[in-house]
Amino acid sequence: xxxxxxxxxxxxxxxxxxxxxxxxxxxxxxxxxxxxxxxxxxxxxxxxxxxxxxxxxxxxxxxxxxxxxxxxxxxxxxxxxxxxxxxxxxxxxxxxxxxxxxxxxxxxxxxxxxxxxxxxxxxxxxxxxxxxxxxxxxxxxxxxxxxxxxxxxxxxxxxxxxxxxxxxxxxxxxxxxxxxxxxxxxxxxxxxxxxxxxxxxxxxxxxxxxxxxxxxxxxxxxxxxxxxxxxxxxxxxxxxxxxxxxxxxxxxxxxxxxxxxxxxxxxxxxxxxxxxxxxxxxxxxxxxxxxxxxxxxxxxxxxxxxxxxxxxxxxxxxxxxxxxxxxxxxxxxxxxxxxxxxxxxxxxxxxxxxxxxxxxxxxxxxxxxxxxxxxxxxxxxxxxxxxxxxxxxxxxxxxxxxxxxxxxxxxxxxxxxxxxxxxxxxxxxxxxxxxxxxxxxxxxx
Numbered sequence: 338x339x340x341x342x343x344x345x346x347x348x349x350x351x352x353x354x355x356x357x358x359x360x361x362x363x364x365x366x367x368x369x370x371x372x373x374x375x376x377x378x379x380x381x382x383x384x385x386x387x388x389x390x391x392x393x394x395x396x397x398x399x400x401x402x403x404x405x406x407x408x409x410x411x412x413x414x415x416x417x418x419x420x421x422x423x424x425x426x427x428x429x430x431x432x433x434x435x436x437x438x439x440x441x442x443x444x445x446x447x448x449x450x451x452x453x454x455x456x457x458x459x460x461x462x463x464x465x466x467x468x469x470x471x472x473x474x475x476x477x478x479x480x481x482x483x484x485x486x487x488x489x490x491x492x493x494x495x496x497x498x499x500x501x502x503x504x505x506x507x508x509x510x511x512x513x514x515x516x517x518x519x520x521x522x523x524x525x526x527x528x529x530x531x532x533x534x535x536x537x538x539x540x541x542x543x544x545x546x547x548x549x550x551x552x553x554x555x556x557x558x559x560x561x562x563x564x565x566x567x568x569x570x571x572x573x574x575x576x577x578x579x580x581x582x583x584x585x586x587x588x589x590x591x592x593x594x595x596x597x598x599x600x601x602x603x604x605x606x607x608x609x610x611x612x613x614x615x616x617x618x619x620x621x622x623x624x625x626x627x628x629x630x631x632x633x634x635x636x637x638x639x640x641x642x643x644x645x646x647x648x649x650x651x652x653x654x655x656x657x658x659x660x661x662x663x664x665x666x667x668x669x670x671x672x673x674x675x676x677x678x679x680x681x682x683x684x685x686x687x688x689x690x691x692x693x694x695x696x697x698x699x700x701x702x703x704x705x706x707x708x709x710x711x712x713x714x715x716x717x718x719x720x721x722x723x724x725x726x727x728x729x730x731x732x733x734x735x736x737x738x739x740x741x742x743x744x745x746x747x748x749x750x751x752x753x754x755x756x757x758x759x760x761x762x763x764x765x766x767x768x769x770x771x772x773x774x775x776x777x778x779x780x781x782x
């Protein structure tokens with residue numbers, strides 16, 4: 338396992354002069370990733386989610402060493418890794434397109450990387466381990482001597498070097514290939530974990546998409562890496578198989594207890610798989626939190642609209658308040674009032690008594706149809722078996738919104754209904770910034 342720390346990470350791509358001029362005219366940032374700060378704990382399952390072009394795959398590739406970091410610091414297991422070669426980061430990556438060799442069997446695909454890889458083992462002489470002084474530590478101290486400008490510090494470092502050289506208590510390590518027996522044991526062990534033992538003699542063309550994805554996971558698993566990086570690995574699968582593979586990957590994470598960083602544009606994958614979710618937009622982190630807290634307490638309009646199916650409903654409103662209540666004026670002129678005690682705590686500046694423009698957000702499952710309430714007209718009803726999505730408009734307004742009813746509904750287009758909002762589940766956002774006006778707290782605080 339390994340922890341990962343990304344500190345003020347930026348990624349910029351070079352552009353042609355024509356592109357530079359166009360970006361300048363549109364006042365666009367040249368950065369694909371901007372000021373990315375995140376700490377990933379040992380054994381954690383982190384999901385990076387966001388729309389296409391938000392920088393999530395670029396961030397993953399910087400962790401893997403496949404992309405250079407333009408600015409900032411990347412630490413893997415506490416070691417600065419910006420300039421560490423990808424092959425030396427002890428990271429395994431699983432791609433969207435499987436990247437299997439078509440002419441090789443599953444066994445050969447999973448074992449190929451192990452045949453090329455070297456590992457350090459103690460050097461034996463006449464069957465006994467050879468010992469010497471810690472040469473790696475000496476190199477590290479000698480580098481500090483070269484950089485130091487203090488005579489006293491140089492003297493102290495040289496004393497340390499002399500002391501280390503006097504002790505021959507460190508095993509001498511030698512880079513060797515895995516033995517055939519070791520490779521066979523690793524491949525069969527991984528195949529058993531992923532339930533693909535019966536597929537080891539098949540080639541990719543003889544397997545389904547889900548089976549090929551399992552083999553790709555197995556190829557990463559045999560390396561016993563510190564970190565798994567998965568870049569939209571389920572995008573090529575059908576909906577049923579995606580659901581099955583989501584469960585398989587979560588089970589794999591629990592078995593191996595290794596750090597997983599998973600990239601997806603599918604918010605359902607993010608909600609069902611991650612210990613924490615990182616929501617991104619335009620290269621910038623919008624919110625980092627647990628799936629439930631991101632769903633219940635979105636930090637801004639983008640997160641609120643991106644997470645959840647169907648999308649959260651939004652209404653432009655005006656807020657007025659007194660010491661005990663808040664009045665919300667809807668676009669069609671209707672007003673609703675809630676006791677402040679029934680809402681999540683609101684920032685003081687928004688309940689100062691002056692009228693404020695805001696955006697009201699409410700999910701479809703938190704809108705109730707009843708005898709009393711705000712008048713609305715049904716536009717369309719979509720029955721989904723055990724639930725119904727009802728598309729409506731407020732009377733006197735053209736803005737449509739969705740209601741989710743956990744039953745079959747007989748409502749038809751043109752039917753008039755009355756609706757009300759559950760006060761504990763409404764969301765309020767600043768009209769200009771889009772930020773939540775609640776006193777936001779992370780779930781673990």
